[in-house]
Amino acid sequence: GQNIDQPTEMTATEGAIVQINCTYQTSGFNGLFWYQQHAGEAPTFLSYNVLDGLEEKGRFSSFLSRSKGYSYLLLKELQMKDSASYLCAVLDSNYQLIWGAGTKLIIKP
């Protein structure tokens, strides 16, 4: 079966750096997405990786290793507004998005 694994919850301190990991086992791979979802709100697109390596976008970076079935989202200079759930999703060989359950990130002052 297809599977996306992320930690359920993480806690970090304002101003610090946090890395949220995602491992996947899917039938094929056509790209990996990260979304941010604040409580009670819609998911919003953060990043897309299809080739190995690091994609940087401001305070957020996303890394992909296709051979390891692994990605991470790196958040720098954490702000209180970064408290949210972070969803990892993989586009499989049928171009269907497979979603992880999300990682709830709690930022403490």
Place this chain on the structure above:
Amino acid sequence: TAGITQAPTSQILAAGRSMTLRCTQDMRHNAMYWYRQDLGLGLRLIHYSNTAGTTGKGEVPDGYSVSRANTDDFPLTLASAVPSQTSVYFCASSELAGPGRNGYTFGSGTRLTVV
């Protein structure tokens, strides 16, 4: 602001009743999707439409139906609601079929409770 509008925001529905969740987008996106989100689970695709006039079944289509009469609207109907359909429902869209490099745009969701 351009985007996706979902209605209602929340609803309590008696089991056995029918209900239509509305979804309208003004971005002229070709593809639209309905997902449900349950605690501890990833988003699960219910139905999708790659273009007006066509629809397809997702991962969890049973108990739900959709129609796509035009580009903008993609309503989701529960014919006879059951408590297991209690969930948060998100409508999403993309310019073409599949998320592309920019992912999906999501509506703000409908929180449905079936009692």
